[in-house]
Amino acid sequence: MSAPQSRAAEALRTALRAFGRLAVLTLLIPAGALLAVLYLLSFLLWGCLGMVPLFPLATRVVRAAAGAGRWAAGHWSQVPVPVPYTPRPALERTLHGWFWTGHDYHKNRRFAGFALKLRWLWNDPATWRDAAWVLVDPPVGGGLAAGPVLLVGYGLYGLAQPVLADPGPGDGLGYGLLPLPGLFGPLLGLLLVSGGLALAGPALHLHGRWTRSLLGPTERSRLAQRVEQLTEIRLDATEAQAAELRRIERDLHDGAQARLVAVSLKLGAVVPLIDRDPGKAKQVVTDAQENVTQALQELRDLVRGIHPPVLAERGLAEGIRALALDVPLKVEVRAELPGRAEAPVESAVYFAVSEALTNAVKHGDARHATVELGHAAGLLRAEVADDGRGGADPAGGSGLRGIQRRLAVFDGTLTLTSPPGGPTRLIMELPCVLSSPRTSSC
CATH class of the missing domain: 1.10.287 (Helix Hairpins)
Structure with a gap:
């Protein structure tokens, strides 16, 4: 297959993938409309009949639906939507045994906890943005998703005209509303299918941006x-x-x-x-x-x-190479760093890699590991992979949590992939600027 054919096939696969995701979103429009009706009904029952517990329950369901919308925007539309909710406050108890709800004091712990939760949900701006999304998304987001789907469906109907009974003018639906003689019907159908598939990708991305506009964090919540x-x-x-x-x-x-x-x-x-x-x-x-x-x-x-002397004198790459010689397993180090980072950043990455290799030996029973260092787009990236038994979990030990704390000081992130049976991969990324080799302290 030639290069143009390969690119065309990849473009077609991408369009079909986007169309399939839009079709799923279109099928979910009735569920979204039903959720909007039930949410409005819960407010009416709360306001008219005083059924207060319905509000937290309905909010919980809506937050779950909004979480699914954020997931779809991030994984399908490639538009990440951070979770905007404010943290739930902890229930505090005074020395005299009373519980503070953020507004007043209560003696009963359960009632105080419910009052605190109700106040938290009511005062969180994200609650009302979720409510607006539930009410507005079926017509707006549903319209964005359904447009290409309807075009493709209507186009397929046109392509099927030669094998269907010819409807008379004004009879039935579909192309009967726009009778076209001969091959003009299939030709129009082909154009509609092509246009729907061409619009699938942009429509899916626009749907993600629409979701982020309502479900993403505001500037206040981000701060x-x-x-x-x-x-x-x-x-x-x-x-x-x-x-x-x-x-x-x-x-x-x-x-x-x-x-x-x-x-x-x-x-x-x-x-x-x-x-x-x-x-x-x-x-x-x-x-x-x-x-x-x-x-x-x-x-x-x-x-x-x-602070290892080799790290201070020769930089991160040589420091990790020296570290690899002291680890009781075979370690391959691949580094492409055009300069040096600041000393605290180098130290954080060095000890994070050291902890990762220690975990590979101590808990993973690994025999071989690789360390890759690189810098691109303002990010210093370190990847540690081993052939151990996997199953690493930050919640199960202090080593990975320690790496996360080290990186968080510099706004760094840790991405862990460790299925049972292995292999284990840790990707550490820290925003930093490398100095020129000519002006480096080494």
């Missing part, structure tokens, strides 16, 4: 989410820094400090032994020298754990 995210990042960074300081203190106290104290005691015992027992004094000095050597090695290991 609120950003503030919350930065607060969590600050807490995680503070906790990580405190944990790192405790680790350094523990290693110094249990390692180098203890050995240096032993050296001091041994050297203090050498003085009276020099004249009385030179052989034993020599042995004590030898033992002290071994302790000093071990203490120096522990200090080197400690410094390497804080």
Whole structure:
């Protein structure tokens, strides 16, 4: 197949895929209209009969439908729609046993929790944007989806005209409303099918943009989410820094400090032994020298754990290559970095890769791993893949959560793929700008 034919076949497959997704969205129009009617009915029952529990229940159903709409926009229309909901506040209890609902106090925990949930849903702007989407999407979003589908369906009817009974003018539906003699009917049908398929992709993308316009976060909610995210990042960074300081203190106290104290005691015992027992004094000095050597090695290991010298001197790629030599499995490192990132970014990626390789050995029983480093579109990308048993889950251990916390400090992301049986792939991306090799600190 030649290149033009290959491109035409790929374009046809893309159009058919988009048309199929539009057909599914078209079939869901009645369900969306029914949901809109039920949602309005729940408001009427709440306002007229005081059936308050219907509002949280209906809102929950609508949020589920809106979540499906966001998923379709992101995966089908390639228009990502972030979740805009404000976090649900926690129920707080005072020292006197009362529960705060955000408006007043209640003694009963269940009633206070329901009042807090009701107030949260009512005050969340995303609740009302979901409501507007439920009411308006069937005619607007449904119209965007149904347009190409109707064109293709009407066109197929025209293509079938030669094998169908010829309807008289004004008889029946379809092309009977526009009688065309001879082959003009199939020709028009072919044009309509081609036009519907050509419009399928743009219509699907426009449908996704329409969904994002109503279901996406507003500027206010984006700022609120950003503030919350930065607060969590600050807490995680503070906790990580405190944990790192405790680790350094523990290693110094249990390692180098203890050995240096032993050296001091041994050297203090050498003085009276020099004249009385030179052989034993020599042995004590030898033992002290071994302790000093071990203490120096522990200090080197400690410094390497804080910021490896090879990372500071030669950059991220060489630092990870040196790291790979110390890992008890075969590691292949492929790096294409035209420059160097800032030192904190390099350190974060280095230790994240180190943690990933440690997990591959410790929990994945891997025998081979690959590390790929690259930079494109303002993102520093590091991918770690291993042939272990898979099944890695951030909720199941602190290692992956630690990597997420490291990257989150720099607005980085971690994407994990680890099916049971393997392989495991971790993709880490951090926004950063690389310095020129000529102006690099290395």
